[in-house]
Amino acid sequence: MVPKIQFEDKAHIFLFLSGLSVIFITIGIIETLLGESVEFFQEVAASRGWFDFDIEFKGLMSQYGMASGVFLLCYASMILVRKNPNLRTKIPQTMVLLPPKAVFALYLVAFILFIYFDNILLGISMFCLIFTWKFIADVSFDDDFVQQKFGLQKTLFALGIASFSLAITTNYSGALGEFFFQSQWTPTGSCPDRRSLCENMSFGINSLLFTTIQVAFGALLIAVPIGVGCAIFLSEYAQPRLVAVVKPTLEILAGIPSVVYGFFAFIYIGPIVVEFGEYAFTQGWIDEPPNILNPINGAIVVGIMILPLIASMSEDALRAVPNELREGSLALGATKIETTVFVMIQAALSGIIASIILALSRAVGETMAVTLAVGTVAVFTTNMFLPAQTMTAYIAQKVSGDLSYGDIGYLTIFAVGLYLFFITLSLNLLGNKILTNFREEY
């Protein structure tokens, strides 16, 4: 009798092929996006050249110049403190020693500035300033600390050079310069033939990117406190019976389709935001009357959307912390809230941060709710009560009109999609890396 092993020998080949299909899909995604984007850049470059800029040192007085100054100051002071052990003792301790709450408040201020500044690098530089201050303060107490945080120094240098070069160069043009540095997005300019490229068109993605960042970080502002608070409450305080009610509710909230959230934002959140905007307009805080479609509306609705994601992932992270830590802290005489804040959150921090980063990636990629809530006007403005357009909303708007393959409008959606893909991919990689590498092993 012949044993039936023929399929068993081949089973793993079939299974391997199905595993391999994932690689093909990924290659397919990258390759289609890259192929069409390269065609887009080639077409733009054919009429404008690849990359072009003028050097003007007046730009040092601009915001970029200020940012580069801050970066290089941070870098220089870090180098000084690191290289000169004598200097450390000379630093007056009252000057550098900030109470932790003040540092936290400063972080908050920097974060808000980061969202509302026109200039992203200036916002980041504020962060780095506080970082460096804290670094110097730490260094003056602890000598071992000097060896750490070498990555920050390199990053500071790179950012300083980047903002310096941005400051002294002006008038970026050509395909790459226009796409990555300019902020006027008019892919359908007033041209004789609107399908083909002409001089009136402008492809500066920064206006789309800026609104995307506004919406995503605004959503985090709403979702992180509520989501993390909800997770802590569910894992530390709530009765099991309450958890049995709240957890499925959060799962239902996570399951509701995004277009329904968009509908909700359109008919309900928009009018409420407009009321606030009108109050702000009568007070003179904003210079134009608000519109029912605006980034705040989008930020609120995306915040509600990503709330269950943050809550459930953070709760998982908190539940994974072994009970011994909690009991040890309670046995030392800490109250429950002290245990939660100083032990549990510290132990689960990597999981919580990873959940926030993955939620950020979800918020950046969210389409339908944002399309219905934020609007379809691509402008670069800090007034968050006016309609704007995110990257995903641009793609959605472009494809719902008439789209003919091969014209410039068709190619732009792939360029925007590629940029979006890389942003979310790097956020996902970061989140998963934090989740796996920085997990505390107990």
Next chain:
Amino acid sequence: MKEIDKLPVRNRKGREFIEKVGSGGLALTSIIGLVFLLILVYQIAKPTIIDGEEGEIVAATEFLPISDYILKWDNPSVDEDGNLISEPIIIQLAWDDENGSHEHEIEITVIPQRNVKENIQLNENGVDTNEVTVGKKTKFFIYSTLSTPVSVHQISGPTPAANETGYPQVNTFVIQSDVSTVFSNGISIEESMAIISWCLLMVMILVYIFPNEKIIQPIASISKNHQIIRWISLVPFLFFILYEITVIRFFIVLNCFIGLRMLANLSEGIFRLSNQMKPLNDRILLKHSIVNRDGLMLWAKLFFLVSTFFIPLNVHIPFLTERYQDIFQPYSSGIRSAFYGTFWVMGIAMVMAIPVSIGAAIYLEEYAKPTRLTKLIQALITNLAGVPSIVFGLFGLAIFVREGGFGLGFGPSIFAAGLTMGVMAMPIIVLAAQEALRSVPRSIRESAYGIGCTRWQVTKDHVLPSAMPGMMTGTILAMSRIVGEAAPLLVVGAFGAVLFDPEPFAALTDGNINFTVIPIQIYAWTAEPGHEWHAMAAAASIALIAVMISMNSIAIILREYYRRRLNS
């Protein structure tokens, strides 16, 4: 290191205060999350109630787009108190063809008897009759053999859920449903068979739950012929071959099949018991003697529950399954084409994604050695699950929809949309299936290897059955996420207004490839100005959420069932 003596002495009251404030604040945050959900549900449900001042409909119109299309005129001919409305209904049929424009008025008189109907025939010469008499609560049909669209306009008479002036009745739900019994249109062979099959299923479920000796006695007398009953249970499937499938027939056939299968298994168990000279009054023994009792009970309960909405009650929701989108009349619109479109897109996505992704999960968990390639595949899957859905849409647009380049050229069709959605579902299903496979205890594999099983046998016979609940749950949850996704289909090219049933394989057979799905329909209706359209968007949202919640509950039921079976 801080010295203990220098630590500040804490105030006990202050500590308690902080404790209370902290826990209260945390409770508040989670309450805020729930409040968001309540507001969301309320705001979606609110527009579906017709608002008296703003809402307005005139006489319902329908649009006959293609020839030999059956228009089901669903007009209530009784008022709120149940009295018959004596005012005749006049509808106007109008169309343009090469002979000029035609316009015909048909007067419909409603009489108290039921099941009296006259159908209207439309052809090039006009209408065959100008007066129609129909019984109350009876459907009649307008059959058109024209090649041009016919518009139907109601001139006088009542409109659905509207008063005499044509305004909709205030505070009514926009999705109208009509609950009747299957016998309301008279008794025929089909209705009686439906009731018989439903009753058979109900009796068999009761017998399975409470195996009473008296009830079992007649079954025991036929228990020798259990093999014949097993063959008879296949007979209902002849129905599918001989007749066109409708919902009721589908449930008749499957109810009969499951009921007869249950009967066969029960009599087989009794036969086996009586061969062993065991008494029939031992319930536990009887329950254990039935082959596959749990599985049959699961399917029987599921089908019994679902068929209750179709067989004894005949719940009829025209919004979902009958009306197409109406471009001019919000309140007479429906989501029929979107409903079927969603169904087909889901079906194609499932057929494409499930085998591939479960195969990939089995390979990665059971077969793969930790090589660089395996790690790469694993990392790609993890990151693909987080890629925005619209990027998958762009992928589908370039690969499946577009012709030329790398494109396969299916056009903006259901087939391309299903493939795109399948690609999107793959990483989610793979991750869920891997999680399920990982949770199977190592000891099960090792004991199977220990008695000499090959790797494929271990996987097929020992690992997969244990991992099944997790896999099924993950698959259904992935599918319920796919149902709600609109962005990739927007990119693939779902059409806003589709006035016919979508054809799933039109891309391969050169049919009409336009299609739409429920989320796209909601998007289109939300973008329309006007309160009425938003009411319809809200109604469609409720339908979509209902579909998703029912899918999730099926996932939960299956998970519980398999978990119980594994534990027992």
